[in-house]
Amino acid sequence: MNTTIHNPRRMGAIPLDKGASFRVWAPNASAVSVVGEFNNWDPEIHPLNREDGGMWARIVDEAVAGDQYQFEITNGENHFRKNDAYAREIHEQTALSVIYADTYEWKSPSSFKISNWNELVIYELHVGTFSAGPHGSPGRFDQIVGRLPYLKNLGVNALEIMPPMAFPGERSWGYSLTNPFAVEAAYGGADGLKRLIDAAHAQGIGIILDVVYNHFGPDNLDLWQYDGWSENNKGGIYFYNNYRAWTPWGENRPDYGRGEVRQYIRDNALMWLEEFRVDGLRFDSTLFIRNARGENNSVETDIPEGWTLLQWVNDEVHKYFPERITIAEDLMQNPWLTKTTGEGGAGFSAQWDSAFVHPVRASLVAVDDASRSMDAVAGAIQFRYNEDPIQRIIYSESHDEVANGKARIPQEIDPNNTAGYFARKRSTLGAGLVLTTPGIPMLFEGQEFLEDGWFRDDKAIDWSKQRTYLGINRLYRDLIHLRRNLFGSTKGLTGPFVRVLHVNHDDKVLAFHRWAEGGPKDDVVVVATFTNNPTASEYRVGFPHGGTWTIRFNSDWKGYSPDFNDVSNPDGQVVAEKQPYDDCGYSAIVSLPPYGFIILSQEELYQEPEEHKQEASA
Numbered sequence: 001m002n003t004t005i006h007n008p009r010r011m012g013a014i015p016l017d018k019g020a021s022f023r024v025w026a027p028n029a030s031a032v033s034v035v036g037e038f039n040n041w042d043p044e045i046h047p048l049n050r051e052d053g054g055m056w057a058r059i060v061d062e063a064v065a066g067d068q069y070q071f072e073i074t075n076g077e078n079h080f081r082k083n084d085a086y087a088r089e090i091h092e093q094t095a096l097s098v099i100y101a102d103t104y105e106w107k108s109p110s111s112f113k114i115s116n117w118n119e120l121v122i123y124e125l126h127v128g129t130f131s132a133g134p135h136g137s138p139g140r141f142d143q144i145v146g147r148l149p150y151l152k153n154l155g156v157n158a159l160e161i162m163p164p165m166a167f168p169g170e171r172s173w174g175y176s177l178t179n180p181f182a183v184e185a186a187y188g189g190a191d192g193l194k195r196l197i198d199a200a201h202a203q204g205i206g207i208i209l210d211v212v213y214n215h216f217g218p219d220n221l222d223l224w225q226y227d228g229w230s231e232n233n234k235g236g237i238y239f240y241n242n243y244r245a246w247t248p249w250g251e252n253r254p255d256y257g258r259g260e261v262r263q264y265i266r267d268n269a270l271m272w273l274e275e276f277r278v279d280g281l282r283f284d285s286t287l288f289i290r291n292a293r294g295e296n297n298s299v300e301t302d303i304p305e306g307w308t309l310l311q312w313v314n315d316e317v318h319k320y321f322p323e324r325i326t327i328a329e330d331l332m333q334n335p336w337l338t339k340t341t342g343e344g345g346a347g348f349s350a351q352w353d354s355a356f357v358h359p360v361r362a363s364l365v366a367v368d369d370a371s372r373s374m375d376a377v378a379g380a381i382q383f384r385y386n387e388d389p390i391q392r393i394i395y396s397e398s399h400d401e402v403a404n405g406k407a408r409i410p411q412e413i414d415p416n417n418t419a420g421y422f423a424r425k426r427s428t429l430g431a432g433l434v435l436t437t438p439g440i441p442m443l444f445e446g447q448e449f450l451e452d453g454w455f456r457d458d459k460a461i462d463w464s465k466q467r468t469y470l471g472i473n474r475l476y477r478d479l480i481h482l483r484r485n486l487f488g489s490t491k492g493l494t495g496p497f498v499r500v501l502h503v504n505h506d507d508k509v510l511a512f513h514r515w516a517e518g519g520p521k522d523d524v525v526v527v528a529t530f531t532n533n534p535t536a537s538e539y540r541v542g543f544p545h546g547g548t549w550t551i552r553f554n555s556d557w558k559g560y561s562p563d564f565n566d567v568s569n570p571d572g573q574v575v576a577e578k579q580p581y582d583d584c585g586y587s588a589i590v591s592l593p594p595y596g597f598i599i600l601s602q603e604e605l606y607q608e609p610e611e612h613k614q615e616a617s618a
Contacts, residue, residue, distance in 0.1 A: 038062040
């Protein structure tokens with residue numbers, strides 16, 4: 001077996017033509033043996049040989065793929081057994097390490113490439129709740145495979161999967177993982193994940209995987225005091241053993257200054273990209289990797305080696321997999337996360353953007369229209385990192401935003417009627433902002449059919465709502481197709497440029513212009529209303545160009561819901577006349593749908609009337 005990019009030291013258990021090789025890092029051990037089904041769990045039969053750097057290794061001819069095993073570690077008078085830190089599989093019933101052979105035969109080509117980042121629409125999901133398993137058990141990868149045609153039709157072209165690594169117990173969000181290299185057996189294990197990725201690629205859908213390096217555990221954690229050594233009764237060789245051990249999830253922060261731990265995290269990140277062919281990684285809570293207390297740019301509590309670890313891993317990703325995307329969940333609006341490592345940045349491609357989600361959610365869930373800040377929404381639309389809008393992931397719902405004391409937007413809007421008029425109107429207004437604002441948009445599972453309540457790992461989303469609210473589901477599909485320019489009339493929504501044209505604090509109206517290169521079917525104007533009672537039946541808004549603008553989307557269309565109002569301009573068009581307004585040379589009268597928005601673009605280049613040319617020359 002050739003040495004892989006992701007495991008150059010050949011750590012863990014590696015099947016060979018005959019037997020398997022074992023290598024483990026246990027620098028403070030006085031002896032190490034491998035025990036398993038191949039030697040009746042007898043520690044006397046296969047002692048490992050000490051190597052440089054605290055490594056222990058040997059080849060066991062009797063071991064074969066599928067065998068369960070552990071390491072028996074001796075530290076002085078103490079003897080204990082640990083799962084392999086690099087275990088590729090954890091047995092579902094016994095919770096023991098299993099020798100895993102990578103024999104999966106891929107059907108989709110290895111040359112698959114995720115869509116251009118400016119055309120991505122991400123759909124975040126949790127394997128255990130995306131679909132319910134038999135008799136209420138957690139969902140599995142294969143059930144997601146069955147829903148891929150639906151997701152492709154919806155228009156999403158990337159799935160972001162919450163951590164599927166092995167965790168204790170039957171259910172988890174995934175962020176309390178215990179075995180970073182093993183895929184949760186209850187979800188279908190490593191081959192199940194590969195089947196999902198393979199099938200997704202065949203549908204043109206990329207896979208972004210959540211990885212967790214800000215902490216490990218805390219429960220049932222074999223890494224804890226792995227070789228028997230620790231200081232201050234803390235975690236031992238894989239963890240800080242001083243004040244830096246603390247995290248909100250326990251005293252279990254990895255020691256980013258220890259070379260073997262850095263290599264462990266680097267190897268893990270590259271494994272998903274190399275062996276599993278994932279198209280990107282989303283790093284959980286990078287704030288707690290770079291700072292001991294989750295403080296932004298605090299010299300007293302910063303962890304410099306945490307920052308250099310992020311740089312190194314990103315450099316390795318960009319070196320070996322230059323087209324893959326890495327995403328930071330930092331939420332501190334720190335532009336250095338997405339600066340290049342050459343500039344001193346962390347080197348991430350993009351980061352989750354709290355500058356968008358918080359003001360947008362506040363504008364949607366506020367009880368009174370007067371409380372909706374148009375300035376805050378305008379700021380969210382225009383915000384960007386390092387002058388690049390693609391460096392941010394924008395969303396109104398995520399697993400964090402719909403849990404931990406918060407709920408789905410329809411629930412926040414109307415707890416007593418989550419499918420009511422106002423919940424539908426304002427939640428879809430939020431979707432319109434997500435899918436027309438510069439950035440990489442992201443939805444959360446079930447958002448597109450009004451899933452309510454809050455996210456729980458023991459409650460699957462209700463797929464019957466997809467049929468009940470088929471019109472709302474279509475609204476999301478139409479929006480996503482427009483965002484990706486699949487109809488060929490809204491290229492500007494894939495472009496980097498935005499200009500807020502109109503902000504009306506009293507009437508709660510906002511309009512903005514999007515474009516890539518400009519021109520017909522490129523320039524896009526979005527007009528949004530944040531009130532249920534627009535005060536003007538004829539409302540003037542500035543436009544960047546004159547001529548006829550076609551309404552490509554109207555969220556108030558009755559086809560989306562029979563109790564919507566169908567407020568729209570006649571013939572689905574508006575004409576921008578040479579009447580300066582909003583610092584634009586042209587303006588038009590638009591009809592304002594309550595709690596709604598319209599998307600407009602032009603079919604052909606506007607030709608200036610001769611009399612206008614004469615007026616200009618005069």
